[in-house]
Amino acid sequence: MFDMGFTEVVLIGVVALVVIGPERLPGVAVTVGKYVGRLKRFMTNVRADVESELKTDEIRKLLAAQQEELSSLKDVVSEASKGLDVSGVAKSIDDSMSSALGELETEVTVEKEPTLEQSPAEPGVSLSGKNTTESDLSEASSGIMTEKNKDAS
Numbered sequence: 001m002f003d004m005g006f007t008e009v010v011l012i013g014v015v016a017l018v019v020i021g022p023e024r025l026p027g028v029a030v031t032v033g034k035y036v037g038r039l040k041r042f043m044t045n046v047r048a049d050v051e052s053e054l055k056t057d058e059i060r061k062l063l064a065a066q067q068e069e070l071s072s073l074k075d076v077v078s079e080a081s082k083g084l085d086v087s088g089v090a091k092s093i094d095d096s097m098s099s100a101l102g103e104l105e106t107e108v109t110v111e112k113e114p115t116l117e118q119s120p121a122e123p124g125v126s127l128s129g130k131n132t133t134e135s136d137l138s139e140a141s142s143g144i145m146t147e148k149n150k151d152a153s
Contacts, residue, residue, distance in 0.1 A: 020028055 016028070017025055
């Protein structure tokens with residue numbers, strides 16, 4: 001804070017001892033110490049506030065530069081979009097999406113149609129309307145195997 005050397009502090013102490021006296025010197029030293037501490041804290045706070053304001057100014061400058069760059073990019077994009085026929089592109093995208101969805105829906109409905117013939121290995125709905133289980137399938141396949149063995153003999 002102040003550029004004071006050891007000799008200057010000793011000289012101030014001797015003058016204070018002579019002027020104030022030895023009885024009141026300790027109380028004055030404590031009071032002066034409190035005020036010096038408050039002054040140091042105040043100076044530290046002021047310095048921090050000034051530094052934060054400088055940082056804020058730097059951030060504002062960076063933000064302004066970014067805003068300028070963004071506006072120039074918007075101008076470039078708007079000029080590029082003026083040269084293109086955006087409505088035609090959007091219409092073709094919509095048409096292709098609707099045709100693809102239509103094809104997908106027809107494929108899904110075709111796959112969901114029940115078939116009358118199902119292999120015994122596929123679980124599903126039998127012709128009687130009951131759901132087949134794995135045990136039903138194993139019984140049916142064992143029955144088929146025994147009929148083949150009877151035919152072979």
